[in-house]
Amino acid sequence: MTDDRHQIEQKPPRSDWRDPAVEFRKGTYCHSAGAKYVEALGLPNPRDWNPADADWKLPPDWKQIILDGMAERLEKYRSFKLFMDVCVRCGACADKCHYYLGSSDPKNMPMVRAELIRSVYRRYFTPAGRVFGSLAGGRELTEEVIKEWFYYFYQCSECRRCSVFCPFGIDTAEITMIGRELLNLIGCNINWVTKPAADCFRVGNHLGIQPHAFKDSLEFAADELEEVTGIKVDIPINRKGAEVLFVMPSADYFATPHYYTLLGYMSLFHEIGLDFTYSAYASEGGNFGLFSSHEMMKRLNAKIYDEARRLGVKWILGGECGHMWRVLHQYMETMNGPADFLEAPVSPVTGTRFDHARSTSMVHICEFTADLLYHDKLKLDPKRNDKWVVTYHDSCNPARGMGLLEEPRYVLKRACNQFHEMPENTIREQTFCCGSGSGLGTDENLEMRLRGGFPRANAVRHVREKQGVNLLACICAIDKATMPTLMDYWVPGVEVAGVHELLGNALVMTGEKERTTNLRGEPLQPAVPETPPEEVPHG
Amino acid sequence: MDLLSSFLIMAALVAVPLLAGVAGGGQGVLLVGIPYAAFAIFIVGLCWRVVGWARSPVPFRIPTTCGQQKSLPWIKSATLDNPSTGTGAVGRMALEVLLFRSLFRNNRAEMYGQRYVFGDSKWLWLGALAFHWSLLVIVLRHLRLFVQPVPACVLALGKVDSFFQIGAPALYLSNVIVLCALMYLMLRRLWDLRLRYICQFSDYFALFLLLGIALSGVLMRYGTRVDVVAVKQLAIGLATFQPVIPAGLGLVFPVHVLLVSTLAAYFPFSKLMHMGGVFLSPTRNLANNSRMKRHVNPWNYPVKTHTYAEWEEEFRDKLTMAGIPLDEAKND
Amino acid sequence: MSTEDAILERWFARTVEAYPGETVLFLTTERDQFRNPVGHILRENLEVLLRELLGGMELSRTKPALEAIIRVRAVQDFTATQAVGFIFMLRSVVGEFAPEHDVLSIGQKVDQLALMAFDEYVRCREKLYEIRLNESRRALSVPAAMARVGS
Structure with a gap:
């Protein structure tokens, strides 16, 4: 019969874990730090x-x-x-x-x-x-x-x-x-951790965006938002005496799809009339120190409390970011507290006292928004998200370092008509990582990232085939940066968005013009299921 | 290699007391000297290890949260898998220690085609639980040899354990279970190549010791029928520090004692210390209340930061140009 | 077990032999598609390929199945030949279990699949460059920031 000359695959030899030899193959390791x-x-x-x-x-x-x-x-x-x-x-x-x-x-x-x-x-x-x-x-x-x-x-x-x-x-x-x-x-x-840390330390954020460019970015975003909504929002920066300091990961103002989440925050703050300020000094919520050493984490994190104290705010609101929240929740006050110069956070709209954050005085934006929605303080038109069939990826750190599971789901289910969970053993505390966390999301490491992201993508593919999911929502800046790549390779046709982008789409603002596009500038269109779903979606 | 060496040491541990028994010597060392020494090593070692762990502080509050946090009052939080109070954390630990909650999480039973499949992990949880609980029952049952009069609860435990009244002496359920569980735990290490890849001497050796102890014990009870009165005489003698070596202990008994002594002496230096360690794990025994109550790090030290003043100085021109308010106006 | 099942089992076994020895059993025995995504993708799609090979070689079915497998192997620690090599094994496996099949026609179909697999492999590797480029575009996409960075 046929011989096996074609059999090029050899059984790899049984190896011994004690043997430390590794081969640095291109695509599977990160560059060294400059x-x-x-x-x-x-x-x-x-x-x-x-x-x-x-x-x-x-x-x-x-x-x-x-x-x-x-x-x-x-x-x-x-x-x-x-x-x-x-x-x-x-x-x-x-x-x-x-x-x-x-x-x-x-x-x-x-x-x-x-x-x-x-x-x-x-x-x-x-x-x-x-x-x-x-x-x-x-x-x-x-x-x-x-x-x-x-x-x-x-x-x-x-x-x-x-x-x-x-x-x-x-x-x-x-x-x-x-x-x-x-x-x-x-x-x-590795460079992908050390360079952002160095930039964050000196300039204030991972990309080294200087204060004037920071302002430009935010103003540019406000212009974009005006085009979509007809409303011009304020951009308060380093404003003393504001009630709330808002801190977000820097990717929100220089990368997509993060950027649309920023538009979402902006619409929300304008609509509820929040008395807040951005800071060009604490212009980074993320913390690549977490990925290098405890000391570096503390050095980078110190800015947030320092700035809150200097500006005299009452409490701090944090944007959507995964490892940022691991640091804020489990490390910040221990490292750089006590936060005795701040007050227990109280929502100026609903009067809810965020008792679970009374000591650290920092609230996650999903907690804040869920509270607004629960008290019916926002008017939403979820039909504007009808082009999306949404699933939610629990970002590792908020899930396993905090337990922020229901708040984002609550927001999503109010803002979108079509929402489906991925299989049970791939979400919540069992969520699969994007494969690019902890500073590994660099392009020279792409193959390893695609391997690591495969289990997550595999679950997304499942809901795409079963329910026609075409949008993966998440609350992590690293997810937003790397999941589109992951989807591009493993599950083409699925896009990635922040929870507050979808909220921003659905948010009916006072005095807005008739919306013809979503925050991405894409026409609002009714959902046309691309693949006939095997089960009837129950939104 | 690790398997072989642990097996050889095990074989030696069995052979020595057998040979001594045949030669009729060394009883004092085997039945009194070594047990005392081993017990001393066990107690001192255990304390030394636990104190060693306790001396390292817990600088950060890092529970692994396995459920919804306590945040807004209308969102139901997972009080045990993500406790926000000390009581909740105690509950979580109790689930962990008594029922192996985390291992249980592996569980999955699903239909594949027409077949109902349990993954290996289900068996791991069951095997581990069966082993640890029956071991506990067996240890408690042994108290009847060391105390006189025997406490009622120990007697009752024996009654329950031999509930089925099979054979005479009545078969202890815990003996059957412990042997099955140990066999399973051993076989899966040999069968699953992923485990064999990482298994070390310590993994095999501990299992061999436990298997040896269980087998020799079972052999004495149901096979060679050891003279329980003589054993009790020795045990009480040891417990009251007035050791006597009665006649008629047989050949197997010294093997059992040497293996138990080895296990006790080996315990503090091995992975078996997980018994104590499980209680101290900071990802499990802390409440997830980081934002409610400040956790203090005893060695927190000041670090070099880039202060606002330094930052403003460096970017003054750009701040001014962009119209961002400054702290300090400079007239130059 | 039917002959077809036997062929599939053997083919699967030969295919996963390329993975580190410690992992083979896991890839083979763990049936949960989310706990063992690689094994699941292999099993599911090898089955499709085998059915098509013994049947009609319908392009609309062979192509997606090949794609799914190659997409995984293109980013794992394999050379190009290793990544597509599993196709060739089919020849000897079919010969072993079902000698009644026409060797020549099976051989031709295997070759056809192998060529498609090579194409697919190349496409996946090209895709890597494309997504890498897309990623760097997204990473810096706010025009104002782009204009002023580093200034």
């Missing part, structure tokens, strides 16, 4: 280097730096110390990582990812490992191991999905964060 950005932030070992090179130009005492760094962090973080000790390798997390599901690389199983650093911990910090070495699961710390860490800790989007299923709550995000901190100590950073 020396000038490392320097600008005052971080160690600025130099030009490339992960694909053999010589990483590590400092001569790199090994001691790493071990000292580990010792310090073991004393500072119970999470780190505990997570180094208690894993029983039960495997519950194995198939929970989107990178593992998309790449099949066994080192992407969360327990193995953690084991990469755990093995070094055992070898140098536990009696059993010091005596018995590899028999006790220990591994020598070598330069190869550092490269392996770099490869795999920048292949974890800190989405915390594995942590949901772990019987001990071991959070790989926590381990990855510490792993990256250690790498930063010897100058192994």
